[in-house]
Amino acid sequence: MKNSYQPHADILRWCIVIGFVILWYALVQIVSQVIFHVTVEKGAIARDLAAHLLLASICYSLAGSLARALPAIACLIAALNLCNAGKIQFYGTPVMPDDFLALRNLFLLLTGWQLIAVVIIVFLPIVLLLFMVSWRRRRTWLLFVGYTLCTVLIINRAEPVVQIMDRVFKNSVWNQRGNFESRGVLIHIIQESLRNKARIATPPSEREVAKALAVLRDVRPIDKGEGQAQARGTQGAPRNVHMIILESFWDAALLTGSGISEDPVDPEFRRLWQAAGNSHVLSPVFGGYTANPEFEVLCGFPVTENHVFFEAGLRNSVACLPQVLHEAGYRSIASHPNVAGFWNRVNAYRRIGFDTYWSDRDFAFDDMNGDFLSDASLYRQVTEKLSPLAAAGTPVFNYVLTYFGHVDYPLNEQRPKKIETTDKNALLNAYVNLMYYKSRELMAYLEVLRKDDPDSLIVLFGDHLPFLGPGFYGFLRSNLLSGKREMMSDTMVYTLTATPLVVIDGRRGPLALGDVPMYRIPALILDLLGMQGGEIVRLSATQGETAIRPLPGMYWLGENGRQKICRGEKEGTSVCAQSDQWLQAIITITRDLFSGEQYSLPGIEGELDGSPNSP
Secondary structure, eight states: OOOOOOHHHHHHHHHHHHHHHHHHHHHHHHHHHHHHOOOOOGGGHHHHHHHHHHHHHHHHHTBSOHHHHHHHHHHHHHHHHHHHHHHHHHHSSOOOHHHHHTHHHHHHHOOHHHHHHHHHHHHHHHHHHHHHBOTTOHHHHHHHHHHHHHHHHHHHTHHHHHHHHHHHHOOOTTOHHHHHHHHOHHHHHHHHHHHHHHHHHSOOOHHHHHHHHHHHHHTSOSOOHHHHHTTOOOOOSOOOEEEEEETTOOOGGGOGGGOOSSOOSOHHHHHHHHHTTTOEEEOSOSSSOTHHHHHHHHHOOOOOSSSOHHHHTOOSOOOOHHHHHHHTTOEEEEEOOSOTTGGGHHHHHHHHTOSEEEOGGGSOOOSEETTEEOHHHHHHHHHHHHHHHHHHTOOEEEEEEOOTTOTTOOOOTTSOOOOOOSOOOHHHHHHHHHHHHHHHHHHHHHHHHHHHOTTOEEEEEESSOOOOSGGGHHHHTTTSSOSSGGGOOHHHHHHHHEEEEEEEEGGGOBOOOOEEEGGGHHHHHHHHHTOOOOHHHHTTOOSTTOEEEEETTEEEEEETTEEEEEOGGGOOOHHHHHHHHHHHHHHHHHHHHHHSOOTTTTTHHHHHHTOSOOO
16 A cells, blocks of 8 residues: 655654754854854844745755755854854954865864864755755756756846845945844845855946046045155165064063063063154054955955955966066965965965965975964065075065964973063963064074165064954953944054054164055055156055045044044045045956956056046
8 A cells, every 4th residue: 555645744743843953043143152152133033033944945956855954954053153143253354255265275264173163054054955955856957947046046146136235135235243142143144245245246337447546546645744754765776675464463561461571572672663653554454354454454445245365266367466566576475384375375476476476385384383474584584585686786675474473372391471460361472472472583584684784674563463362352452442342442443453563774774654555565666766756556545644444344544633533424524535535446346456347457547647548
C-alpha cells in the first residue's frame, strides 16, 4: 500500500521550523546584548525576526529533513548576528558588503587559534548548508531556479529597490550603526549590498564629471597663507623622499585616565614633534583598514565610504604620487613585510605607479614580535636594499609601511615591559609598552637616515589610532572618545582621526604644518620638492586654510581654530553647504578616475587653469 500524503505532517514540520527560529533568534539576541552590548531597536525586532524567518524558510524549502535543516539554519543565524556584533565592538560599525570581499585578507592576517576560529565561523555554515540541501530532489532544482531568477531581477534593479528600501527602512549616511539598529542585520546587509551594486553599476557620466571639475575650479586656493608658504620648495637636484607610515602610532600619553607610569613616547621624538609644531595628520579610519590611509597619502583623494578602497574602488591605472615621481626620474619602492596580496596591494601598487614592491618574501624574519617583524629589523633591511641605488645616485621614493603595531601588540623577550598603568585593560597595557619601543626604534632609524641623507625629504605619521577594546573602551576613562560615534563631540571626532605628523625638509628641519588631512600629503610633497605637474594629486586643494576630513557619512571641518562636524541631513548651515559642494565634486572625480571611464583626465589641467580644455 502506497504512503498517502499527510499535509498535517508538513504543517507540523513548518511549525517546528518557525518555533525553533523564534527561540534561537531570541537566544542569539540575548548573547549579542550581554557579550557585545549590541542589539536592534525594539521597534525593529518584528521586521528583523520576519527577515530571519524568511531566510529560514528558504533554507528549509531546499532541505531534505528537519535534522539537517535546523543545525544549518542555527549556525547561519548565529554567524551573521554575532560576527556583526563583534565588528561593531571592534570598529564601531556593522557588517558591510565589502567585509565579505575582505575575508581573504582576514585569513592571511590571523594565525593559530584565531585563524581556526574564523575558518570555523565562516565555513561551518557553508558546509552545513550544502549538507542540508536535498540535491537529488527535482523540486529543489526548480526552487533554485526560482530563487536565482528573483535574485538576479532584484540585483539588476538595484537602484530603484534601494530607493524603496530607504523609504521603508530609512537610511542615515553618517550613522551605519543606527541603520543596523533600526533595520536588523539581514535587512541591513541586503540594503547596503544593493546600494553598493547600484553605486558600482552607475559610474559618473561625462556631463557629471564636467560639472564636478567646474566646482573644484571655484575652490582652488587663492592664497595658501603664511603657514603653508613654508611648504613651497625650489626645483633643484632631485633629492630622496622617505615616507614612513607607522602602524597604530599615536600619542599614548593622552591616556591620562589610565595611570601611565611614564610617557611611553621617546623624549627625542617629543622634541622632534614639538619642533614640527605638534602637527597631526587626519586619518579616514580608526583601528584598522590601513589601506585607506595609504590610498589617500599616495593619490591625494579622500576615502569617503566604509570600504577598503584598494579592493573596492581602485580598478584603473592613475598617475598618483609614485607615478609622478617615477616620471621625474625617481625609483618608487614600497616596503611592507606582510603577505604581498593583503588588501590587494600587488594590483593597487602597480596601478598607482610603484616600480618595486618588497613584501614578506623579500625580508628576513629575524626579529619577530609575535607574527610581526620589528620596525628595527625592517628599517635596517630597507636601508641595506636601498644602498645600491644610493651608490648609483638614483633618487628614490622610499615608501615604508611598518607591520609591528598590530593587535594584540605583542613584544618579544628582548623587549621587556617598561610601562605600568593602573588600568586593567590588557590591550592598553600592551599598547603603551609597544609605543615605548616603536618610538625609540623610529628615532634610531631617523638618526641614521638624517646623517646619511641630510637633504632628503622625510614624511612620517601614524596610520590610525590603536584599537584598545570594544566600544572605544580604552579611551573612555580619559574622556577622549565616547562609546558611540554618533554621540561624539566635534573635538572627539577630531581626536578619533588625529595622529602625529612630522615632516623634515632636509637641512631646513621639521616643518610646523598644523592639521593636515591625509589626502593633502602628496601635493605637500610635490610643493616641498619644487616640482611642477602632478595635477591629479593636487586636485583636492581647498580655499585658504580650511581642513576638511571626510569620514563615512560625515566630515570634520577645521578653519581658523574652529572645529565643526557636518553630518549630512543633520546639518543645514552655510559652512557645511559650501563644503558639501566640494565634497560631492571630489567624490564624483574619484569614482571617475579610479573606477569609471576617466572622462576627467583630459580636462583636469584645463578646468583648474580656467581654460576651455574640458571633457
